[in-house]
Amino acid sequence: MIILGIETSCDETAAAVVRDGREILSNVVVSQIDIFAEYGGVIPEIAARSHLEAMMPVVNRALSDAGVSWDEIDAIAVTHAPGLLGSLLIGTLTARTLAILHNKPLYAVHHLKSHVYANWISKMALPQFPLLALVVSGGHTQILYMKGHNQFEIIGTTHDDAVGECFDKVAKILGLPYPGGPSIAKAALSGDSGRFKLPHPKVEGLDFSFSGLKTAVLRAVQKEVGVPISYPSHKLKELLSEKQICDFAASFQRTAVEILREKLEMALVEHPDVKSVVVAGGVSANEILRKALPDAYFPAPSLSGDNGAMVAAACYYEIQSGVEPTDPYKLDIYPRISIEN
Ligand SMILES: Nc1ncnc2c1ncn2[C@@H]1O[C@H](COP(=O)(O)OP(=O)(O)OP(=O)(O)O)[C@@H](O)[C@H]1O
Ligand SMILES: [Mg+2]
Structure with a gap:
């Protein structure tokens, strides 16, 4: 077909x-x-x-x-x-x-x-059901449980920003170009990922929160360059050295990947029947995330x-799975609908 x-x-x-x-x-x-x-x-x-x-x-x-x-x-x-x-x-x-x-x-x-x-x-070998899908994109951060083809249950989701959005916003603070994900990954190659300690959000269960991590980076940058929190964030990049930018990029990237891995590990404990893990969305291109989840499937x-x-x-x-085609005269768009609908 x-x-x-x-x-x-x-x-x-x-x-x-x-x-x-x-x-x-x-x-x-x-x-x-x-x-x-x-x-x-x-x-x-x-x-x-x-x-x-x-x-x-x-x-x-x-x-x-x-x-x-x-x-x-x-x-x-x-x-x-x-x-x-x-x-x-x-x-x-x-x-x-x-x-x-x-x-x-x-x-x-x-x-x-x-x-x-x-x-x-x-793919030579295809993912096996039941599986967990970690969706990490510009607009979403979710863990999905899939019993079979075309069956999606959301078991974890972000309460605020998506992880890709967080990469983009942190890149802006650091003065790195859009889109932030690839820019952060590139800068992080020359950075020390242990230089800045950033907090992991305290969110119950399998849910995520990334807006606090973005603010934590902002506060850490303000502290590092010695300006008050009222200092315009778009001017911070002028006060950062190349080395500081790379260290912030590496420390942020490491923390974001750790948060994703921790939640995925929790999900695997809660779903011992799971046979495969797949990672999806723009952030799945991230090399550090790929290394952190060596047994998961990633798209090319x-x-x-x-x-x-x-x-x-x-x-x-x-x-x-038996889904019927849509009437082309009636097809509608749903800018915000969940994958479960
Ligand atoms: N190497 C990378 N590391 C981290 N993030 C990355 C990398 N490459 C791309 N991204 C991020 O992926 C996001 C784009 O992914 P994608 O195109 O799937 O999102 P979207 O389509 O805008 O959102 P959604 O799929 O939720 O509707 C951006 O936030 C971008 O910064
Ligand atoms: Mg997308």
């Missing part, structure tokens, strides 16, 4: 053609990172406009790279939730129109489901961030 996957939930315009949920025939991602590096974050209206410009060239490129015609496409899958409203609209309107034009079944896929199913692409680094291949893979397993 050959599926065209379309993804536009945030600032990547992406389309891919995937066979049987695991063989990538093409995977085209046009990122808006260069545009948003200037602003230090995503501006939703600009993201939507950029999707509109890039969408059809990206879809056409995905088909030509794969060497398939519309006749060979069995289904179209598109992200309909969660994400930025304007961004989701461009992807879903495109997918609906293409499904009607080419008379193809249309599937609406949850974005976090897609991140999880990136772990089924191009190129599939950690948003892409169309994971949407097509998730759709394939939805179809295998």
